[in-house]
């Protein structure tokens with residue numbers, strides 16, 4: 269028997285649906301391009317979502333900041349109100365007038381320098397006040413405690429008519445409260461027309477050009 273020949277195997281059919289001679293792209297390229305397009309689209313979508321998220325976060329942050337800012341303003345105003353009411357408790361004569369002392373609805377200034385009665389009168393007026401008028405035991409005690417046996421002018425004089433002691437507001441002193449030292453007013457040397465408090469807060473008349481401390485008085489400001 270002659271040699272047997274096996275038939276040569278049939279060539280496999282070309283499975284590619286893309287014929288490079290007829291199309292610019294074969295199926296491999298199409299898949300690659302599709303994948304690239306899909307991945308690019310995914311990236312764009314992710315980027316868009318990120319931007320959206322950032323915008324949302326920014327808007328939320330902005331609203332939180334705005335809310336916090338308004339809360340801070342409210343707290344600041346509350347603190348101001350508290351400070352103002354505390355200021356009034358601590359400084360009833362006003363936080364800007366801390367050298368004034370409060371007593372029974374009025375504010376008093378006890379000077380740190382000595383001067384004549386007329387000059388003291390002017391200095392009190394410059395501070396929208398007047399030399400103190402003493403018309404009660406309570407007020408006298410307050411002044412006595414505060415003046416500590418030093419001489420301080422008060423708003424009392426008889427310079428217009430000898431012996432007719434009048435307060436600086438024109439009211440008559442002889443019919444109201446008085447606290448003269450024993451034997452005063454004595455118009456010593458026929459020249460004592462102005463009054464000051466002295467030892468134990470008692471009053472004495474002395475010549476008006478004498479220089480001593482002085483007490484100014486004014487109503488306390490409304491709270």
Ligand SMILES: [Ca+2]
Pocket residue numbers: 426427430431455459460461462473
């Ligand atoms: Ca006199």
Ligand SMILES: [Ca+2]
Pocket residue numbers: 452453454455456460472473474
């Ligand atoms: Ca006297």
